[in-house]
Amino acid sequence: MTDPAPRTTEPAPEQAPLPAPTTRPRQDGEGGRVVREILSGNAVISVLAVIVALIIGAILIAVTDPRVGSAAGYFFASPGATVNAIWASVSDAYGALLRGATYDPGARTWQGKLGIFETLTFATPLILAGLSVTLAFRTGLFNIGAQGQIILGATFAGAAGFFLDLPVGLHLVVVILAGALGGALWGGIAGVLKAKTGAHEVIVTIMLNYIAAALVLYLLKNQLKDPNSTNPVSPKMPDNALYPLLLGPNFRLHAGFILAIAAVLAVGWLLNRSTLGFEYRAIGTNPLAARTAGMIVSRGYITVMLIAGALAGLAGTAQVAGTEKSLDAEVAGSIGFDAITVALLGRSTPWGTFFAALLFGAFKAGGTSMAVNADVSIDIVAVVQSLIVLFIAAPPLIRSMFRIRAVRREGASA
Amino acid sequence: MSTVTTQPAGRPAGQPAVAGVGPAPGSRRTPIVLAVLAAVAIVVFAVLGPGGQATFRISQDNDAWQVPNLVLPAKAFGVAIAVVCTALAVLAYRQMRANGRIAKWVTLTYAPVFVVGLLVWIVGGTTTQNITLVGLFTGAMLITTPLVFGSLSGVLCERSGVVNIAIEGQLLAGAFTAALVASITHNAFAGLFAAAAAGVAVSALLAVFSIKYVVNQIIVGVVLNVLVSGLTGFLFEKIMKTSVNGATIYNQPAQLPALPIPLLSEIPVIGPMLFRQSIIGYLMLVLVAAIWFGLFRTRWGLRIRAVGEHPKAADTVGINVNRTRVRNVLAGGAVAGIGGAYFTLVAVSSFSKDMTGGLGFIALAALIFGRWNPIGAALAALLFGVAGNLQSILSLAGTPIDGQFLAMLPYALTILAVSGFVGRSRAPAADGQPYVKG
Incomplete structure (x- = not known):
């Protein structure tokens, strides 16, 4: 208990350029460096990263398309046929992706036409979980544990939904609070262990993800099981506990989206306007300097992980009380891991995270339509998403690809 | 991967590489x-x-x-x-x-x-009140074997100072490539080599991004897992699921046969567990011993540990830090790729989407619980394998505790280990830090 875990000794290069980089004795200063790196890039890199990733995805789609393969068989006789086949293959896939994510004039129903609302529905938990990762990131912590926090949040929200019987309005509020509490609990474990014992939050949160997955499966087989089902799923949420639908019963978009926007504003205020957020950013940039300035670093770690966990818990609540309307073992899907990529793509700013989440929501909504209409597996979306993040995380790579000169903004501190 | 709390600036390289297998004797908790x-x-x-x-x-x-x-x-x-x-x-x-x-x-x-x-x-x-030890341990090897390969990959990378979160991706890439190549060539050994190559390919990405472009190693690892999962899932749908004459010809890999060792394979429990394995199983035993010996008893290992503990000092005496790291990361990829081949060439006879199912992360846990030591990691992998197999055995028999709690065991133990409640699991000092010469 004597270790308040001041994590780093790495001075921020902008402030104290004296020591060589190799004298950083611990990687704990890494968070600060990454935060600066993420923030110092510019939007052009992000856009180019998306384009390059889409091009690589297109190559994969074209290469594995049998139409392209058969046309390539007589490539030298008629090269145009191959080009046409490639164009057809890629435009089919990406066309279906785009229409599915935004507006599809060919669909017969309004639900089919207006994929944009499906995009917003998928984006809702991504915004909230992305904010969770963003907030921790700005404090110099890697929250790999959004997945587990989502599961716990969904479980708590589900339990509050099934076991309580409250009037309209109040019930939903209780469900939301329970979801935030569940996530905060799970995030808080990582925060406390980090602050009190120095346990690395990456390892702890990865392990907590798996514990959460096992825990929810246990509960779904026992306490939370739907008695009318043989599968480990919960009963349907009662109507009082559900987010109201924003566009009537034909669309899944629910009030959780409004809450997500509110969360963007709240996190933006917290980070940029509040004393607490100032402390977080100071700790994220240079924990040692923050401690010297009188901030209590360990308390910062604990509180930021509580808030980050609560945000991820709200993402779980959005699933169980909005999109899915019941709890199952797959409630978190890949949201927790997508949230990391969303936060990186959004350069760890609240509104950046918001737009990145919209993009990934569009990928998800469009990917489903692409799988159905163009017979291209939705897995290609995961490929494109991960490539985007790789390229964004390595600005020199994109710069060298497009021969952009590095812009060094001196004094651009996080 | 640091678990050390307070570190004064310019800390000397005096931190011992923890080589013991058991918990450290000194923890107050x-x-x-x-x-x-x-x-x-x-x-x-x-x-x-x-x-x-x-x-x-x-x-x-x-x-x-x-x-x-x-x-x-x-x-x-x-x-x-x-x-x-x-x-x-x-x-x-x-x-x-x-x-x-x-x-x-x-x-x-x-x-x-x-x-x-x-x-x-x-x-x-349990209701039956009996259990077959042979079944418990031989079944455990199905989980333990890939875990050992995965954690050895982690040992090689992290001892040289590169955090390897991408073990899961390396295993999955190995499993997929082994299945594909062994199906096409009808030769399991070709599949085995291809799997090692696939693991090296994932490692090459890890090395390029984390060492050349100095991207944060944890980010690269997380993203590579998603990339490999997406890529193998996509190719699985596109290639392996297509059937020719009703047979999925690209997903019927030739299998590696079991090679029982005479006499040794007749020892009760140990024999079926260790001496009736395929070549991958024996390779595992050899690798654990070889990597342990190499790391702690040879000049090669001393250099690697120097690079992982204090890269600047290693550089000063003329060791090329980043080249050492690249080599180790690539070697780790080959090891994990072979472990991935175990899934499709030995354990199950075909590839399925995301078939490694998080085992790469349990391998990471075994690595930490085994204190970055090959033998410790192998024993931790055995413990986790037994726990995992016990879970599936118990799901058939009525039990006093739910199998899900056994499933949590590796993860809970790892959290206790990194937070210092069970000994103190300590990473190499420079683990996760890029080295920029200057």
């Missing part, structure tokens, strides 16, 4: 943990212990040597375990009071005693 576990033993194993007997079947019916079954009265045995655990906990407390440290043998004895007590309690509580 150890007596508390031991006391809590002793209390659990008293309440659960002794007071609430199941009546009747727990039978452990040791020999199979067709074994040359027949060893009689081990029959233990569950409750009486639980009482005995509780007494031993309590005595050891008291001893540990007194040693801590007297010397400020606990003798290593105390914790090293405590762990197996408790595990045996747990096992007897679980088996005694």
